[in-house]
Amino acid sequence: MADICIRDCHTLVPDTSGTLTVVRNQDILVRGNRIAEIRPTGRPPEPGVTVLEGQRMLAMPGLINTHAHVPMVLFRGLAEDVSIERWFNEFIWPLESNLTEEDVYWGALLGLLEMIEGGVTTVADHYFHMDQVARAVEEAGTRAHLGWAVFSSRGRGALDETAAFAERWKGGAGGRITTCMAPHAPYTCDDGFLRASVEHASRLGIGIHIHAAEEMNQTNASVERRGLTPIQVLRDTGVLSVPALIAHGCGLLPQDIELLARHRKHVGIAHAPKTYLKLAMGITPIRALRKAGVAVGLATDGAVSNNTLDVFESLRLMALMQKHEAMDPEVLPIPEALDIATRGSAAAMGLGDRIGTLAPGYQADIILVDTRGTHWQPPHNLTAGLVYSARASDVHTVMVDGRVILHERRHLTLDKDRILAEVAGTMERMSRRVPEARIQRYEP
Numbered sequence: 001m002a003d004i005c006i007r008d009c010h011t012l013v014p015d016t017s018g019t020l021t022v023v024r025n026q027d028i029l030v031r032g033n034r035i036a037e038i039r040p041t042g043r044p045p046e047p048g049v050t051v052l053e054g055q056r057m058l059a060m061p062g063l064i065n066t067h068a069h070v071p072m073v074l075f076r077g078l079a080e081d082v083s084i085e086r087w088f089n090e091f092i093w094p095l096e097s098n099l100t101e102e103d104v105y106w107g108a109l110l111g112l113l114e115m116i117e118g119g120v121t122t123v124a125d126h127y128f129h130m131d132q133v134a135r136a137v138e139e140a141g142t143r144a145h146l147g148w149a150v151f152s153s154r155g156r157g158a159l160d161e162t163a164a165f166a167e168r169w170k171g172g173a174g175g176r177i178t179t180c181m182a183p184h185a186p187y188t189c190d191d192g193f194l195r196a197s198v199e200h201a202s203r204l205g206i207g208i209h210i211h212a213a214e215e216m217n218q219t220n221a222s223v224e225r226r227g228l229t230p231i232q233v234l235r236d237t238g239v240l241s242v243p244a245l246i247a248h249g250c251g252l253l254p255q256d257i258e259l260l261a262r263h264r265k266h267v268g269i270a271h272a273p274k275t276y277l278k279l280a281m282g283i284t285p286i287r288a289l290r291k292a293g294v295a296v297g298l299a300t301d302g303a304v305s306n307n308t309l310d311v312f313e314s315l316r317l318m319a320l321m322q323k324h325e326a327m328d329p330e331v332l333p334i335p336e337a338l339d340i341a342t343r344g345s346a347a348a349m350g351l352g353d354r355i356g357t358l359a360p361g362y363q364a365d366i367i368l369v370d371t372r373g374t375h376w377q378p379p380h381n382l383t384a385g386l387v388y389s390a391r392a393s394d395v396h397t398v399m400v401d402g403r404v405i406l407h408e409r410r411h412l413t414l415d416k417d418r419i420l421a422e423v424a425g426t427m428e429r430m431s432r433r434v435p436e437a438r439i440q441r442y443e444p
Contacts, residue, residue, distance in 0.1 A: 003029070003030060003031050003032075003036075003046070003048065003049045003050065004029075004030040004049065004050045004051075004052060004364075004399075004402070004404070005027055005028070005029050005030070005045040005049045005050070005051050005052070006027065006028040006030070006052045006054045006057075006059060006366070006368070007027050007041060007045070007051050007052065007053055007054055008025055008026075008027065008041040008053065008054050008055050009025075009026060009027075009028065009054025009055070009057045009058065009059045009368060010022050010023065010024045010025070010026065010054075010057070010058045010059065010371075010382060011023050011026045011028065011038060011058075011059045011060075011358055012058065012059065012060035012061070012338065012342075012358060012382075012383070012386070013038065013357075013358050013359065014357065014359070019335050020335050020338045020339055020342070020383070021335070021383065022058065022382045022383055023038075025040065025041045026038055026039065026040060026041060026059075027039050027040070027041045027042075027043065027045075028054075028059055028358070028366065029049075030364040030366075030399070030402050031402075032364075032402055033363060033364055033401040033402035033403075034360075034361060034362065034363060034364055034402065035358065035359060035360050035361065035362050035363075035364050035366075036360060037360055038358065038359070038360065052368075052397065052404070052407075054368060056370070056371055056372050057368040057369065057370060057371065057396060057397075058368070058369045058371050058382055058385075058386070059358065059366055059367070059368055059369075060342070060358065060366070060367060060369060060386070061342045061346075061355065061356050061357055061358055061362075061365060061366065061367075062119060062120065062121025062122060062143075062355070062365035062366060062367050062398065062399075062400065063118070063119045063120045063121065063122075063298075063311040063312070063341065063342075063345075063367065064120070064121070064122045064123075064297060064298070064311075064341075064342070064345035064346055064349065064351075064355065064356060065115060065120050065122070065123040065124065065298070065299055065300055065309065065311055065345075066124050066245065066247075066268070066270040066271075066297035066298060066299045066345050066348050066349055067124055067126065067209075067245070067247040067248070067270030067272060067297075067299035067300075067301060068111070068123050068124065068125055068126070068299060068300050068301060068302060068309060069125065069126060069127045069149075069301070069302035069304075070107070070108050070111035070112065070115075070123060070125045070127060070133065070302075070309070071099075071103070071104045071107030071108045071110075071111060071127055071128075071133065072092075072107070072111075072127070072302035072303055072304050073107055073110045073111045073114065073302075073303040073309070073423075074099075074103060074106075074107040074110070074423065074426065074430045075091075075092070075095050075096075075303075075304045075430060075431075076303045076304060076307060077304075077307070078091060078095060078304065078430075078431055079091035079092055079095075079304050079305070083279070083280075084215065084279045084280075084281065084442070085442055087279060087304075087305065088440075088441075088442035089435075089438065089441060089442050090433070090435065091304075091433065092304060093438040093439045093440050093441070093442070094433045094434050094435045094437060094438040095430070095431075095432075095433055096128070096438075096439050097434060097437040097438060097439050098429055098430055098432060099128060099129070100129075101129045101131075101132050102132070103426060103430070104127065104128060104129040104130075104132040104133060105129075105132035105133075105135060105136055106419060106422045106423050106426070107423065108125075108132060108133040108135075108136035108137070109136045109139070109140070109414060109419045110419055110420070110423050111303070111309055112136055112137065112140040112142055112414070113140075113411065113414055113416055113419055114303075114308070114309045114310075115142070115309045115311075116140065116142065116398055116405060116406050116411065116414075117392060117393075117395060117406065117409065118308075118309065118310050118311060118312065118392030118395060119311070119312070119367040119369065119392065119395040119398060120142075120309065120311055121142055121143055121355075121365040121367065121398060121399075121400045122142065122143040122144065122145070122346075122349070122351070122355060122365065123142070123143075123144050123145070124144070124145040124146075124147075124209060124245060124270065124299075124349055125144055125145070125146050125147070126147050126149050126182050126209050126211075126247075127148075127149055128148065128149055129148075130146050130147070130148040130162075130165050130169075131165060131168070131169070133146055134146055134165075134169045134172055134173070134177055137173060137176070137177060138172065138173040138176075138177070139413065139414065140405065140413055140414055141176075141400055141401070141403055141405040141413045142176065142400050142405070143176045143177075143355070143363075143365065143400055143401065144173075144176065144177050144178075145177075145178045145179070145180060145209070145245075145349055145351075146165075146166075146169060146177060146178070146179050146180070147162075147166070147179065147180040147181060147182025147208075147209040148161070148162035148165045148166070148182055149162075149182045149183075149184050150162045150182065150183060150184065150189075151183075151184050151188045151189060151439075151440050152183075152188065152189040152190045152192075152193035153188070153440065156193070156196060159183075159193065159196055159197065159200070160200075162181065162182065163181065163200040163204065165179070166179035166180060166181060166200070166204055166206055167179075167204055170204065170206065174401070175401075176400070176401055178206070178351075179204075179206055180201070180206050180207045180208055180209045180243075180245070181197045181198075181200050181201045181206065181207070181208045181209070182208070182209045182210065183197045183208065183210055184210070184211060184440075185210060185211040185212060185214070185230075186210075186212055186222065186230045186233045186234065187218060187221075187222070187230070187443070187444040188440060191233070191236070191237050194233070194234070194237035194238070194239055195237050195238055197239070198237065198238040198239055198241065198242055201242045201243075202242060206242075206243070207242050207243030207244055207245065207266070207350060208239050208242055208243070208244050208245070209244075209245045209247075210234070210239065210244065210245070210246060210247070211246075211247050211248065212230040212231060212233075212234055212246050212247075212249070213229065213230045213231055213246075213248075213249050213250070213251035213252050213256060214247070214248045214249075214250060214251060214281065215248075215250045215251050215276075215279075215281040215282050216250065216251040216282055217251070217444065218230060218251050218444040219251035219252075219253060219256075220251075221444045222444070229251075229253055229255070229256055230251070231246075231252065231253075231256035231259055231260065232255075232256070232259065234246075235259055240259070240260075240263045240267060241263075242266070243266040243267070243350045244263070244266065244267045244268075245267075245268050245270055245348060245349060245350075246260075246267065246268070246269050246270065247269075247270040247272065247299065247301070248269075248270065248271065248272055248275070248276065248281070248284060248299075248301070249269045249271070249284045249285070249289070250276055250281045250282040250283060250284050251282065252284070252285055252289075254288075257285065257288050257289060257292050257294070258292070260289070260292065260294045261292035261293055261294060264292065264293040264294045264295070266350065267294065267295075268294070268295040268296065268297055268347060268348025268349065268350070269284065269289055269294060269295070269296045269297070269348060270297055270298075270299040270348060271284045271286060271296055271297065271298060271299055271314075271318060271340075272298075272299040272300055272301035272305075272306065272314060273314055273317040273318045273321050274300070274301075274305075274306045274307075274308075274313060274314060274317055275300075275301040275305040275306050276321075277317065277321070278305055278306070278307075279305055283321055283322075283325050284296070286318070286322055286332070286340070287322065287326070287331060287332065290336075290340075290344075295344055295347035295348040295352075296340055296344050296348060297340065297344050297345030297346075297347070297348030297349065298311055298314045298315055298318060298340060298341050298344075298345050299311075299314065300313075300314055308392075310392045311341065312386075312390045312391060312392055313392070315337060315338075315340075315341045315386075315387055316387060316388060318332070318337065318340065319332050319334075319337040319387055319388075334383050334384055334387050335383065337387050338383060338386060338387065342356045342357065343356045343357055344356075363401060363402075364399055364400075364401060364402040365399065365400050365401065366398075366399045367395055367397065367398050367399070368395070368396045368397040368398075369386070369390060369394050369395055369396065370394050370395075370396040371385065371394070373391075373394060375389050375391070376389055376390075376394075393409075395409070396408060396409065
């Protein structure tokens with residue numbers, strides 16, 4: 001792997017107090033798969049170093065999507081303007097009965113295309129037929145945290161199969177793939193199933209990625225049925241005793257936040273604000289979680305509840321929703337929003353010592369954002385531009401693990417035309433809804 005110098009770019013880096021700020025006119029030197037140095041521009045690159053020109057580009061850590069169902073792009077636009085109950089029971093779970101392994105492979109590639117073009121270098125994906133997703137990630141050159149979603153209605157044999165996947169792909173793709181157990185949720189997985197998931201996770205030295213307290217109706221139903229919130233169920237079944245990534249937390253109660261705080265060293269929350277707006281799910285108490293020391297990361301969820309895999313859009317909506325919910329324009333200021341999008345997202349996935357920061361020693365997952373668009377002008381405040389102006393289409397270059405995989409918006413690892421053609425050929429079959437063939441029923 002050749003050494004690379006990104007020359008004369010602006011950089012989003014922590015200042016001496018740890019606050020994210022932009023330092024202008026810097027060179028970033030990458031050796032192998034890590035950042036070696038960030039220095040003022042002007043020094044000639046060493047012989048043999050590949051130079052990427054960064055004038056009027058803003059370098060930042062690659063974006064991290066902490067919760068997605070990537071191959072669900074195959075169903076984009078097929079479940080619109082419906083309640084969460086209808087979304088699951090009448091649309092998504094009947095539609096997903098159409099899936100084959102090959103569908104998941106091409107759907108994963110389509111989702112990875114979209115995320116690469118939007119500057120996402122890492123995704124936590126929670127879906128089915130995950131060997132195919134891992135295969136797609138390996139080809140794309142991205143980083144991923146993969147869990148094979150499973151319901152207790154499928155039996156312990158299915159859980160064993162998902163554990164085998166996690167063991168098979170742990171450390172895969174040259175270390176770019178990490179794995180986890182992925183029981184769907186406390187309302188679709190009984191306590192014994194959750195405990196068995198924890199046993200597998202402990203045996204393999206991995207964590208768990210799970211939905212819990214997604215919205216307040218789920219929390220209320222759990223309390224009424226069994227006297228416990230979903231988060232308390234996770235405690236009692238041992239899920240909180242291993243590294244846990246929890247989506248989405250819109251139904252968290254104060255006692256849940258206190259409980260999560262006691263496990264904050266290895267538990268994070270994935271926050272997908274566009275889905276919450278679209279399905280009227282409420283809002284995650286981000287400020288209370290962060291005050292309690294619980295890591296919060298940005299997410300898109302699937303493209304059927306979000307319609308895009310655009311983390312810049314999630315960043316903007318998160319900042320605006322928190323201000324609106326507090327009726328205070330001074331909450332969640334720009335540096336804090338950017339911290340959630342970078343270091344917070346990495347921490348929520350348990351990767352905070354590897355990615356999410358531009359600094360020597362970190363993995364070279366770097367994106368260059370083009371600030372030449374009219375929506376950036378005049379560029380008085382580049383951090384404000386990232387939160388409130390940036391578009392996915394501003395992403396110019398994407399590097400993962402020291403390898404450039406998108407340059408001048410041209411894919412270097414994936415065949416975009418072929419992927420689009422393959423997916424287009426499945427549209428009619430993917431759109432069929434057969435309610436009696438639904439893979440699960442939503443009854444929180």
